[in-house]
Amino acid sequence: MKPRRPLLLNILSNRCPACREGRLFAVRNPFLPKTMNTMHVACPNCGADFAREPGFYFGAAYVSYALTVALWVAVLLALYTFGAVGWIAFTGFFDQPEMFLTCGVVTLVLMLPLLQRLSRSIWIHMFLRHGDHGSQSEEGRA
Ligand SMILES: [Zn+2]
DSSP: OOOOHHHHHHHHBBBBBSSOOBBBBBBOOOOOOGGGTOOOBTTTTTOOBBBTTGGGGHHHHHHHHHHHHHHHHHHHHHHTTTTTTOOOTOSSSSHHHHHHHHHHHHHHHHHHHHHHHHHHHHHHHHHHHHTOHHHHHHHHHH
8 A cells, every 4th residue: 555645745736635646636737727726526536525515615715815925925035035125224114115016926926826726725635634535425435
């Protein structure tokens, strides 16, 4: 038997939380706009229910928000580390806000498909555990 993939690697690779083998998304390339968020209804490997209820993935917006904030902080730290922005004393704001905004927006637009998939992956991993196949698959297997 194959050893199961570690949880963090499983989340990052968009795999089924139940079996850690099947893919969450129907198309592997996340940068195709029409199929960016197209998910399997159930795991192609184990049959775990990915469409748990209508609107289930609206909750992934909260995860996406947190990831986006983390991305902006990472951009700010990177710019600050490389000396591209500096702090203005007394005001607490940047001396070059346009540099921060430009780099932040460009990075966000480029990373958006990956962030959306990652947030959905994190969201389903919060509700499905290894070996748990959801309600639909239980009925389907009987
Ligand atoms: Zn599976």
